[in-house]
Amino acid sequence: MAIRNIRTMGDPVLTKKCKEVKEMNERTRQLIDDMIETMYESDGVGLAAPQVGVLKRIVVIDVGEGPIVLINPEIIETEGSQIGNEGCLSVPGKAGEVERPNYVKVKAYDEEMQEFELEGTELLARAICHECDHLDGKLYVDLVMGELMDVTTEEDALE
Numbered sequence: 001m002a003i004r005n006i007r008t009m010g011d012p013v014l015t016k017k018c019k020e021v022k023e024m025n026e027r028t029r030q031l032i033d034d035m036i037e038t039m040y041e042s043d044g045v046g047l048a049a050p051q052v053g054v055l056k057r058i059v060v061i062d063v064g065e066g067p068i069v070l071i072n073p074e075i076i077e078t079e080g081s082q083i084g085n086e087g088c089l090s091v092p093g094k095a096g097e098v099e100r101p102n103y104v105k106v107k108a109y110d111e112e113m114q115e116f117e118l119e120g121t122e123l124l125a126r127a128i129c130h131e132c133d134h135l136d137g138k139l140y141v142d143l144v145m146g147e148l149m150d151v152t153t154e155e156d157a158l159e
Helices: 026-041 122-135
Strands: 046-048 058-061 068-079 082-088 091-100 103-109 115-121 145-150
Touching (some): 026 058, 068 122, 091 122, 103 122, 115 122
Antiparallel strands (some): 046 058, 058 068, 068 103
16 A cells, blocks of 8 residues: 555646446555545545545545545435535635535445445435545635635545
C-alpha cells in the first residue's frame, strides 16, 4: 500500500467525469488499498479516485464503522434533508454549509464486483453524496450556502 498525492481544487482532473470500472484486476485492488490508506493518513471521512488523479468510479468511505468501498456507485433513492458543515481533502483549510439528503440508498459493486445496496443516514448519507459528486467532476464548493470558511482544526470539516 502507498499514500497517494491528493489533487487540490484547480487541478483539471477534479472536474472530469469518471469512467466505470468494467472488471477487477490487481491494479484496481492496489488503487483501492492506496485510497483507503491515503484517506486514513489524511484524517478523511471519504476519498474518491479522481482525488488521487485516477478517473475511475471508485470511492472509499469510513464514518467510524470501518471502510466501505463503492465501485460504480449510483444513488437510487434519497429522502429528507440536512444542512451541515462539509470540508474536502481536495479543498484544504476550508469548509462550508451544504444541504444534502438525510437518507440515501446507493447501488454499487464491492471488490469482488458483486452488486449490493447500501443505505445511509446523516453523516454516511452526506459522505456518499459528497464522494459520488466527485465522480461526476463536481466539488462541494459549488453547493455551499453562503461563504466558504477557514477551518483551524480537522474537526471543523467533514472530510
